[in-house]
Amino acid sequence: MTEAAIAVSSRPRTGDLTSFDPSNFDWASFxxxxxxxxxxxxxxxxxxxRLGLSLLAAPSQVGTVVVIDVRGWxxxxxxxxxxxxxxxxxxxxxxxxxxxxxxxxxxxxxxxAVYAEIPAGVxxxxxxxxxxxxxxxxxxxxxxxxxxxxxxxxTHMRVRASGVDWVGPDHGHGRLSGRQLSMEVxxxxxxxxxxxxxxxxxxxxxxxxxxxxxxxxLAPSPRTIGV
Amino acid sequence: MRTLCVWxxxxxxxxxxxxxxxxxxxxxxxSSRVSGGEAQRIRAANVPARRAGVELGxxxxxxxxxxxxxxxxxxxxxxxxxxFEQVVLxxxxxxxxxxVVEPGLALVSVEGAVLYYGGEGPLVxxxxxxxxxxxxxxxxxxxxxxxxxPFAARWAATxxxxxxxxxxxxxxxxxxxxISTLEKDELIxxxxxxxxxxxxxxxxxxxxxxxxxxxxxxxxxxxxASGEDHAPQPRSIPPxxxxxxxxxxxxxxxxxxxxxxxxxxxxxxxxxRKEGLAPHRVEITAEAAQSNGTGSANGTGGANGTGGxxxxxxWRSADPFIEATLTERVWWQLRAWVEQGGVxxxxxxxxxxxxxLSGDGRQLVLLEPVAxxxxxxxxQGYDPARPEVERALARAQALVGPEGVLQASPQGGxxxxxxxxxxxxxxxxxxxxxxxxxxxxxxxxxPSPALVPPELVPFDIEWDEGIxxxxxxxxxxxxxxxxxxxxxxxxxxxxxxPHADRYQLVTSAGAFxxxxxxxxxxxxxxxx
Numbered sequence: 001m002t003e004a005a006i007a008v009s010s011r012p013r014t015g016d017l018t019s020f021d022p023s024n025f026d027w028a029s030f031x032x033x034x035x036x037x038x039x040x041x042x043x044x045x046x047x048x049x050r051l052g053l054s055l056l057a058a059p060s061q062v063g064t065v066v067v068i069d070v071r072g073w074x075x076x077x078x079x080x081x082x083x084x085x086x087x088x089x090x091x092x093x094x095x096x097x098x099x100x101x102x103x104x105x106x107x108x109x110x111x112x113a114v115y116a117e118i119p120a121g122v123x124x125x126x127x128x129x130x131x132x133x134x135x136x137x138x139x140x141x142x143x144x145x146x147x148x149x150x151x152x153x154x155t156h157m158r159v160r161a162s163g164v165d166w167v168g169p170d171h172g173h174g175r176l177s178g179r180q181l182s183m184e185v186x187x188x189x190x191x192x193x194x195x196x197x198x199x200x201x202x203x204x205x206x207x208x209x210x211x212x213x214x215x216x217x218l219a220p221s222p223r224t225i226g227v
Numbered sequence: 228m229r230t231l232c233v234w235x236x237x238x239x240x241x242x243x244x245x246x247x248x249x250x251x252x253x254x255x256x257x258s259s260r261v262s263g264g265e266a267q268r269i270r271a272a273n274v275p276a277r278r279a280g281v282e283l284g285x286x287x288x289x290x291x292x293x294x295x296x297x298x299x300x301x302x303x304x305x306x307x308x309x310x311f312e313q314v315v316l317x318x319x320x321x322x323x324x325x326x327v328v329e330p331g332l333a334l335v336s337v338e339g340a341v342l343y344y345g346g347e348g349p350l351v352x353x354x355x356x357x358x359x360x361x362x363x364x365x366x367x368x369x370x371x372x373x374x375x376x377p378f379a380a381r382w383a384a385t386x387x388x389x390x391x392x393x394x395x396x397x398x399x400x401x402x403x404x405x406i407s408t409l410e411k412d413e414l415i416x417x418x419x420x421x422x423x424x425x426x427x428x429x430x431x432x433x434x435x436x437x438x439x440x441x442x443x444x445x446x447x448x449x450x451x452a453s454g455e456d457h458a459p460q461p462r463s464i465p466p467x468x469x470x471x472x473x474x475x476x477x478x479x480x481x482x483x484x485x486x487x488x489x490x491x492x493x494x495x496x497x498x499x500r501k502e503g504l505a506p507h508r509v510e511i512t513a514e515a516a517q518s519n520g521t522g523s524a525n526g527t528g529g530a531n532g533t534g535g536x537x538x539x540x541x542w543r544s545a546d547p548f549i550e551a552t553l554t555e556r557v558w559w560q561l562r563a564w565v566e567q568g569g570v571x572x573x574x575x576x577x578x579x580x581x582x583x584l585s586g587d588g589r590q591l592v593l594l595e596p597v598a599x600x601x602x603x604x605x606x607q608g609y610d611p612a613r614p615e616v617e618r619a620l621a622r623a624q625a626l627v628g629p630e631g632v633l634q635a636s637p638q639g640g641x642x643x644x645x646x647x648x649x650x651x652x653x654x655x656x657x658x659x660x661x662x663x664x665x666x667x668x669x670x671x672x673x674p675s676p677a678l679v680p681p682e683l684v685p686f687d688i689e690w691d692e693g694i695x696x697x698x699x700x701x702x703x704x705x706x707x708x709x710x711x712x713x714x715x716x717x718x719x720x721x722x723x724x725p726h727a728d729r730y731q732l733v734t735s736a737g738a739f740x741x742x743x744x745x746x747x748x749x750x751x752x753x754x755x
Contacts, residue, residue, distance in 0.1 A: 045737015049677035049755040064616045075752070076635040077643055077675035086636065090652050092623050093631045103626050110619025166733045169711035172694070175672050176711055176731045176738060176754065199674065 032059055032113045032140030037131055039143050039150040042161025047181040050078050050199055051159070052115045052142045057083035059140055063112030064088045068104055070095055070117040070146060095119070101126035108133050113140035120147040127154050157187035162194065228456075229347070229373065231337045231354065232380035233318060236283075237368040238331025239271040239302050242310055250276035250297035254287045256658050267658075270302050301658045304330060308559035309566050315540070317357050322350075326508060326543040330559070334377045334543060347373055351391040374400065376456030377543070382408055398454040402427025409448050410545075414441065418448075426452035468502065469580045470495045477516040477573025484565060485629075486621055487577055488557040489653050493617055495579045496550045505547030506581035511560050512539040516572030535575055538564055543583075553579075555655075620652055639663045641670045641716060643679045643740070643752050669714065671729060676740050676752025683749035686741055688732070695732055698739065705734040716742065 032038060032055045040048045056065040056079065065084065067074055069091050080086050090111070094103045097119045104116050108130065118127075127143070131154050134141040143150060150158070162184050168177035181197040235241065239253040252272035267287035280293045291299060307330035315333055319325045322340040327333050337350060344350040355371055362369060372383025374394035379401055383394045394400045404426045406418050423429050429437070430452040438446040450456065472491050478484050499505060515536040542556045557579065564570050624632045632652040639661030640646040646663075650656045661667075687699035688707075697704045711731040718724030727744035729751070740752035 043736065044678075044755050045734075045739075045753055047755065050674070053677065064620075066620075071678065073678040073680050073753070075643055075675060075677055075679035076647055077637075077679075078677035080637070081673060081675055089634065090620060091633045091635065092620075092627060093633065094627050096627075099626055103623050106622035106626065107619050109622070110615035110617075164737075166709065166738055169709040169731055169733055169738075171709060172711065174711050176674070176733075177672075178674070179738075179754075 032056065032142060034138035034140060035135045036157070037134055037141045037143060037155045039145075039155035039158040040161075041145060041149045041158065042183075044146075046161035046164045047179060047197070047199055048144060048159075048161055049074075050082055051181065051183070051197060052144055053079045053084060054082040055140070055142050056089070056113050056115055057085075059113035060085040060088045064090060064110075065113045065115070066090045066092055066107045066111050068100070068107070068114060068116035069093045070100070070119045097121045101130065104130055105133055108137055108139050108141065111139065113142070115142040116144065118143055118145040118150075124151045127151060131155075155187060157185065157190060159195075160184045160186075229337050229341065229375060230377050230380040231322070231335050231351070232372045232374075232377070232384040233314070233333050233335075233354065233358065234370045234372070234381070234384040235314075235331040235362070235368060236370065236385075237271050237273070238307060238311065239300075240273055241362075242306070243298075243300065245273065245298050248275055250279055250281070250294045251300070252276045252281055252290055252294070252297055253300045253302050254290070255302040304555070305559050305562050307331065309563040312563040312567060313361060314358060317361055318354065321354055321357060324541065326541045327556075327560075328543050328545075332381075334380060337373065347393050351393055355391050375454055378451045378456045378545075379454060398430070401452060401454050402430060409451065411444060411448065414444055414448060417441075430454075468495075468498050468504070469578065470498065471576065471578040473576050474574060477575050479573040481562060481565060484561045484574055485558055486624065486653070487574065488561050489554050490617060490621065491577055491579055492554040492557050493550055495581060496548070496553060499581060504581075505549070506553075507545070507547055507583040508541055508543045508581070509548060509553060509556070510539055510541045510580040510582065511557055512537060512576075512578040512580070513561060513564060513570060513574055514538075514576035515570040516575045518571070536569070536571060538569060554653075617653075624652070637663045639665050639667050641667055642742075643671060643675050644681065646670075646675075647679075669716065671714075671740065674754070677755045678753040680750060680752075683742055683751055686739070686748050686750035688741065688743075688748045695730060698732060698734060698741075700734075700736055705736050707732050707734055709733040713743070 038052075038055060040052050042048050053067070056067075059065050060083075065088060067079070067089070072093050072095060074091055076084075076086065076089060076091065079089055090107075092103060092107060094100050100119055100122055104114065107114055127150065130141070133139075143155065149160075160183060161181065163182035165180040165182075166176060167179055168174045179199050181199055183195050183197060184192065185195050186192040240251065243251060243253075245251045250273065253270050254267045255270040256267050269281060269283055269285045269287065269290050272281040272283065272290070276290075276294050276297055279297075281290045281297070287299070291297070311327070311330040311333075315325050315327060318333060318335065322335045322337060325333050325335045337347070340350055341347055344353060351371055351373055355369070358369060370384045370387040371391040372380050372385070372387045372394070373392070374380045374383040375397035379394060379397045382404060383392050383400065386392060402425065406424050406426060406429060407415050408426065409415055409418075418424075418429060423432070429449060432449070434446070434449050434453075437449045441448070470491055472487060474487070478487055495509070496505075515538075518536045540560050542560070544552065548556075561570075561574070561577075565574075620632055629651050633649050634652050634656075635647045635649050636656045636659070637646060638648040638659035645661065648656060648659050688695050689697040689699075689704070695707045695710050697706050699705075710733065713728035713730055716727040716729055718726050725745055727742050730741050730743065731754075732739045732741055738754040739750060740754070742749045742751045
């Protein structure tokens with residue numbers, strides 16, 4: 001199996017989950033920190049699932065991580081390729097909206113980090129309760145709404161897909177070997193920035209110089225989950 | 228302590244129907260516990276397979292190369308335990324306190340029973356006769372041995388292919404055995420390198436020198452070779468180390484019982500670990516809600532004062548139990564009882580009593596974090612938050628069902644969906660259908676799609692002279708911006724599988740892995 005990696009998370013993982021400092025954010029340590037919540041917003045097919053899984057790579061070196069799979073299509077192959085320890089990856093399939101918050105809360109009580117797809121129709125109050133639980137339990141939580149965007153004030157960092165460039169296919173020739181993911185990143189103490197992630201199957205590539213600060217503010221979306 | 232051993236070397240074959248002249252063997256998959264070498268080893272082989280050169284302990288691939296037409300089966304320890312329960316019940320009817328080592332192998336101390344039956348000879352004869360009444364003797368190959376201590380009894384049974392064998396002089400018997408009977412590969416290799424090839428030669432070495440050179444494993448080996456067998460450390464067993472769980476709502480399904488077995492085993496091992504202990508024996512006691520079960524009578528328990536039926540069974544291991552091995556045995560035993568109707572009305576109480584404790588638990592605590600970080604030991608690896616994880620995922624299992632909480636291991640295959648072997652959290656991975664280490668030419672190249680449907684999903688693609696131009700996503704059509712392929716996927720024509728072509732299609736809404744077969748196209752993955 002070819003090893004792949006999200007470039008910005010490709011440096012050796014030390015398992016030190018307490019070094020996250022939003023005011024001095026180091027993109028090379030793009031990991032889920034204890035008690036922190038990352039929101040991943042954007043359409044399917046723009047690389048957010050693999051990016052979200054790469055967030056679990058570091059926590060999986062020190063504890064169990066969970067993927068809440070709403071669609072039932074999650075492939076652990078992608079998680080293993082971005083560095084998630086396969087012995088510590090548990091997939092919880094939960095397609096029922098009414099159970100989703102309970103299930104996510106239950107796993108947050110015990111595991112190091114969770115990547116959770118959010119089904120349509122989950123209430124804002126449920127998300128705020130989960131955020132509070134995440135902070136209290138010092139777990140890491142990556143939230144991926146399948147429809148809409150997250151309400152304000154839930155996440156510490158919000159990553160929104162803004163574009164993707166595919167590398168490899170050439171009208172019948174070549175093969176899909178990677179992609180450049182463009183993301184807008186913002187959050188508490190993090191100015192709005194556009195960041196490019198290199199997601200490839202050929203190993204590690206440098207991410208230096210690929211991010212830049214975007215002038216202005218990210219326009220808030222009028223459509224949020226639960227509204 | 229005079230010990231009787233009853234061993235059925237071909238127990239895994241006992242319930243398998245196969246033509247008399249067709250080779251057949253059963254392998255045991257220990258991939259979750261073995262980090263190097265071939266994990267699938269032959270555990271039992273019938274006579275035609277043995278004639279072809281298949282030997283116990285041989286790797287599965289080597290055996291298949293010798294016997295390509297053989298019927299190859301994976302070992303089902305839970306089913307074997309269930310079948311073995313009737314043997315244990317008969318044995319317990321003759322001698323109390325039977326200890327099960329594994330399905331097909333049981334030990335029992337006969338100190339008191341010898342007096343009752345009038346000698347070791349009559350006792351062995353009676354055991355053989357009673358067991359022959361319920362067991363297909365030639366097929367399962369029953370062997371009975373009696374000697375001083377479990378180790379010598381086991382090897383007495385191993386050599387009892389011509390009928391029951393009673394060893395009077397255990398030390399003399401052991402002294403002729405090969406050093407490989409210790410079953411510790413590294414230790415055996417070192418002893419051979421030093422010129423020690425029999426247990427007698429090992430027993431002749433000064434014990435202090437062996438202990439100094441090899442530590443506890445060497446000391447233990449020297450004791451075995453000297454006929455002293457495993458000596459429980461003379462420490463008292465604090466009563467609080469036993470663990471017990473009561474269930475107000477009786478557990479009635481196998482899934483519930485499995486989780487209770489696992490949770491209690493983990494609790495027991497955590498408690499012992501704090502004391503630096505590990506058990507060689509564990510007594511499992513289960514109490515049913517009702518006393519009128521349809522199962523066989525209990526050998527050691529019987530109805531208790533509360534009206535529930537209580538059963539107990541002791542399991543023994545030469546190596547100290549760890550969480551994984553203890554959980555397996557508790558689960559096998561409970562399943563055997565449940566499936567035989569021996570827990571009428573559901574399980575209301577479960578208790579695990581450790582005994583024969585050794586200090587190996589202290590070493591496990593030191594070693595596990597190191598071993599766990601490299602990922603080779605799987606869920607046996609050290610995880611400081613493991614109890615919380617168990618509890619959290621048990622709650623998730625209660626909400627979504629055991630089929631909804633899964634782990635996965637890699638297996639071979641050409642399509643992403645084939646390359647994943649799913650199994651329930653808390654259970655052992657099943658046997659991979661396809662060898663992950665095989666080359667798999669033509670496999671779909673990485674990176675893998677992050678979303679893979681469990682089955683191929685019909686997918687509308689518009690073609691223009693063999694070139695994909697548009698794909699249908701819901702109610703809209705998206706133009707294909709780029710594509711790669713086709714790559715031919717050759718089906719198993721002998722099973723009627725047609726050939727297919729794979730494409731990677733890039734649209735403004737993402738990239739897709741699709742399969743085109745017989746003019747129809749299917750979605751096989753989304754590169755999200």
